[in-house]
Amino acid sequence: MRKPRVIRMVFALSLGCFVMVIFYFNSSLKPASEAVGEGSSRQKSRRSPLQTLYDGDQVESAVQAIHQGRRELLEEACRSYTRKRRVLIPEDLKHIIVDDQHGLLYCYVPKVACTNWKRVLMVLTGVAGSNTDPLAIPANEAHIPGNLRTLSEYSTSQINQRLRSYLKFVFVREPFERLVSAYRNKFTRSYNTAFHKRYGTKIVRRHRPDPQPEALERGNDVSFEEFVYYLVDPATQREEPFNEHWERVHSLCHPCLIHYDVVGKYETLEQDSRYVLQLAGVEDQVSFPASSKSTRTTGDMAAQFFHNISPFYQKKLYNLYRMDFLLFNYSVPAYLKFR
Template identity: 95%
Template sequence: MFDPRLLLAQRPTFRMRKPKVNRMVLALSLGCFVMVIFYFHNNLKPASEPLGERSSGQKSRRSPLQTLYDGDQVESAIQAIHQGRRELLEEACRSYTRKRRVLIPEDLKHVIVDDQHGLLYCYVPKVACTNWKRVLMVLTGVAGPHRDPLAIPANEAHVPGNLRTLSEYSTSQINQRLRSYLKFVFVREPFERLVSAYRNKFTRSYNTAFHKRYGTKIVRRHRPDPQPEALERGDDVSFEEFVYYLVDPATQREEPFNEHWERVHSLCHPCLIHYDVVGKYETLEQDSRYMLQLAGVEGEVAFPASSKSTRTTGDMAAQFFHNISPFYQKKLYNLYRMDFLLFNYSTPAYLKFR
């Protein structure tokens, strides 16, 4: 490729000897220069364009990441809320995280990938993750003809392999997606989430797998003189016994926490992964609508409305903590302290150690 500036620099010589030739060369060089600019303008893709965004004969569209940081398609009030959440999270990470380490594939097992829309979603159990998985199954085509997320059975949303996770990709593919896809997570007040997990896994008769797997162990370790039936069935674990199990140092030495009561910062690593959107369970409908707007799919799928009648609330959590001694309340708070700090949740007023 030639440099048109070289031709322009010789213009006085050509003007003196061959004016017509000079004008022809000048016009040719300028034309080539315009063609070069046009070529690069149409072939260089922005860094934030997701994989799979372009295909033969298909018009390129803005990625969710571009819409978030460069766009004006979403009302400014909710943009300001989410910018504030990002800044608070970054500040908390700087204040409370001393050591930084490199992400490994094991850290990314909860991060679901939507290559078609350029999305990475870290799912947190007991924070509307079933409905978000349903939505992503619709968006990625896994749901087949279903366009209504609620038409997908809840158990099918959790079948391994239905949705790909970031841990399944190569290192270069992981890095590319972390750079160019919009990353989002939904969080919840830590103790409300914990009580919700207890209610679902230990007080529902149909959760026999959890009763056998965890209930029998909790009864054996933390109940004085347990009855043989309780040791066998594990279906009557109290919330106090569940708390004793969580704060017992032997529990985590033996194995990692189950994902339903594992801390969000251990599941989604928010100080290692820069989340662009931090949705909250407390504003679930608003934040979910915002995410679908950013993805440009609000006309294709609607986030399911949640049933508030069975939702674990702060008042309900306070009742469960009523019989927990201040000593164990403090130990439990210390266990979940980082989730409170990173996501800007206040220490619950019902705790007695305050």
């Protein structure tokens, strides 16, 4: 009597294992749109933004062609100008914001519309609650740590899974226009006292002959020329990394280690932002805010700031930001005198 019972138990156990194996293979063979990540609430039948971008059945549009060209130029520049590849570490991923609901990874670059992109992602991820208007979110609230998750907060396996299956995008800007914009915002606005104390006093102490006691105390009157001296001074980066507002894009977002699917540009901000939202299938849920063109730092404005910078220091500064010019296909500005 015991033998048939043992046989039945073995048969039942084998059948159970077989069912589990079938379940495992079925789950592992799901398309990327269904296995985008833990906690994803997107409908399983919906394609991911990454699948939408690389759908070979689509008729190529002018915008798609532009972004394909940018990807190819970036890949070619990485091959030409970077020799050593290294493994990414969590510290490299602190600027990459994760939207698990829509399968998006966004590397934010200060002074390239990152406040508005953070606002948009707060709406998409539900952080903004019932609010669907990005501009209704105060700018300072968009930058509160913890409002949006970054890729560095995930485990190694979760990071790799998201890098493989999420749409990765970054927005870049002509490097010297971005630099002048950072200077104007952080050193010429009276309300930025924290920056004046943190960086202005150091710049005045190190790069101004015979500074006045008030300037040493407050650091609120740093000239652009002094700011340039500070940036190219080798001691600056020996002491600490650059602040994110003037750190190079390639150091913030690592475009030669991470394959970005969309490289948006500040010069075509509205068009490129609309393209990302279309790929994510959320263009009817949220709109990217229109920015004020009257306050933008332009090429002509940057030329005025560089007018008093000697060719020697122009060259040193260009060398500092050279990789951003090369990787993102920006020409050497015509107003520079060192050529």
